[in-house]
Amino acid sequence: MIYDVLIAGGGPVGLFLACELRLAGLSVLVLEQVEDPRSPLKRLPFGMRGLSSPTIEAFYRRGLLDDVAAPKPAKDGSGDRASSAAHWMHQSRHPGGHFAGIHFFHDNIDVSKWPYRLPSPAGTSMMVEMESLETILAARAGAMGVEIRRGFGFESFEQSDEGVVVRAGGETFRGRWLVGCDGGRSTVRKAGGFEFVGTDPEFTGYSAEIEMADPDKLRPGRHYTATGMYTYSPPGTIAMADFDGGAFHRTRPITLEHVQTVLRRISGTDVTVTALKLATTWTDRAYQATAYRRGRILLAGDAAHIHSPLGGQGLNLGLGDATNLGWKLAATIRGDAPDGLLDTYSSERHPIGAQVLDWSRAQVALMRPSPSSRALEAVIRDLIDTRDGATYFAERVWGVSLRYDLGGSHPLIGRSAPDFELANGTKLGDLLRTGKGLLLDFDGSASLKALAGRWGNRITYIASNVKDRLGLSALLVRPDGVVAWVGEAELNAAQAVLRWFGTNLSPMF
Structure with missing residues (x-):
């Protein structure tokens, strides 16, 4: 069988793109390396993700929002488990998000600055669990007729003027187009010879679930110190940034002794770690493909751009890629696309990716353990607590300011359409x-x-x-x-x- 589109990668970006293509009636095969999509790292607390306005609107417009937004009870039966896992949700003021851990608050945001936003079921932000989101998208894809093969890691491909031949999981698959949605270490990107450029890491980030003999020695919340940054959410969820140039990431096993050493150095305490339940590392490496297309090969999500998880914008950036690419690729395959339509995927999404990478770099600059960064942090704290400052950061973090350059003088052109309510009540x-x-x-x-x-x-x-x-x-x-x-x-x-x-x-x- 020759598929219209082969997608390497069965995460949220690949699955949502598959749904978009099936909506246009195309045949789609998703090839995913991992046999079992379940993982402790996709569950709370590490699997918590924030969805921004463009992502929420995309789910709403495709009839997915009710499933995504459905509350999942916390383990203690109180409230939604995604919201309850966020340490900042227990503050007296209602935070709308943060920049390098510095919160802006809803009561400071001037929504009158957004005159083209109308009341809608799609809000500006919400919390989800990664595993839950993947389950919902996989179910929707399967119901729409997307074929998903798990345990089929991408190996190689050959492309011609007519299509692409892919080798995955020891088998051969044929398609008219191939989209790499296979993550930051994308084999599609490497095999396709895409240029990948950017900045190297300044720190190794740690996310760990631990037990301590003396947890009261750590203060809950996020803290910048003379040696780095740590966030503590009782009883034992820890995040740390150790400014070692990313030297530890994926170079050695993560042991209890190592986590304790780093935690003691960054927190300035002699806290004792008695158990290491789960741990992973990450960095602030920020790279982006110079182009998102080479012939019949396209990139989306982390395969096209990587950056630190600071601010949680990576998932939204990838889902935005899928939303933009889906209908354009479908029109191209059907043969009714205008000249150059598919090229607008890269020209529209690449600048958005570059902005997010710079947003991530700016947060790293604020986190560095130096007197100049602490001084800059104080300035940002003052600015973000003003009405104009909170509104600006909300626009960026929530994606409200997203606009493509489509030409035309009207300020609404290139922006998300308002959720107009028709005379009969239809939205x-x-x-x-x-x-x-x-x-x-x-x-x-x-x-x-x-x-x-x-x-x-x-x-x-x-x-x-x-x-x-x-x-x-x-x-x-x-x-x-x-x-x-x-x-x-x-x-x-x-x-x-x-x-x-x-x-x-x-x-x-």
Whole structure:
């Protein structure tokens, strides 16, 4: 069998991309190296992840949000286990997120700065457990007809003008395209000869679950010291940053004695570790592929970019890649994409990836154990506690400020579409579940209706007034929920359709 798309990697990015491609009717095979997707590192507390606004909106628009947001009871039966695992959730003020451990708070955020956000089931942030998210996405992919092969690690590939032949798990698979979603040490990226550039690590990060003879010697919360940083969440969850240039990461076994030595040095205490239940290391290495496509090979997620987990933006960045790539690759495979559509995946997503890498580097600069970093930290603490400062950091951390450069002067073009409520109560998010583009015509324009009749079945045309127009008369929304055009002139609407959907509208010119 020749599949339309082969995906290397069955994590959240690969699974969500597979769902997007199946939504367009393509045949998809996911090849995952690990036979059992379950892992203690994907469960709480280490498996806790924060979802940003673009990710939550993507799940909402595909009918996944209810499953993702469903509360999972904590072990003690109190509340949601993802939220209860976050040490900052027990503060007196409600934190909205953090920058290098410095929190901004909801009561400081000026939402009036975001005039094009409307009330929606999709909020600005939420906590999830990695294993739970993967389970939900795998179930959705399977229900949609995605074939998932576990225990089939990618080995090599050959590509031609017609397609790709992949060797994985000792077997051979054929597809028209190959997407590498196989993580930071991506074998697809290496085999494909992608250039991967960036900055080397400054520290080894530790995440550990331990038992201590004297836990009261550590103060809960995040602490910067003269030798590094540590976070303690009772009774025994520890995170540390040891500024050793990343020397320890994946070079030696992680022993109880080693964790105790590093913890004592960074915390400045003589705490005694009596048991090491679970431990892993990570670094702040920040690298990015210079291009996300080579021929019929594409990269998404950590295969395209890696950085420290500071701020928890890696998962969101990868899922954003999948959302952007899915409909463009599908249109290319169907043969109805306009020239250059697939190239916009890299041109739109690469700058977003570069911004996140720099955001991660900036946090590292604040964490360094030096007098200059402590002085800079004091400045950032003052700024983040102002109304403008908290709003700025919320925009970045929550992804509210995300905008693609699509041309056009209107500030909504290139941003996520507002969740308009139609006269019959239907929300815009519900209208995007089919994976098609959407033209909303608030005035029922005869000209726009005539144009819509020429667009085939790739765009859904809706003529309806809405609860709050935001000063608009119409807008064109891409399948990924991004606004491509707002009501200015019917000719511009036709040009927007030609650019993003490749529909033949030549008789209109």
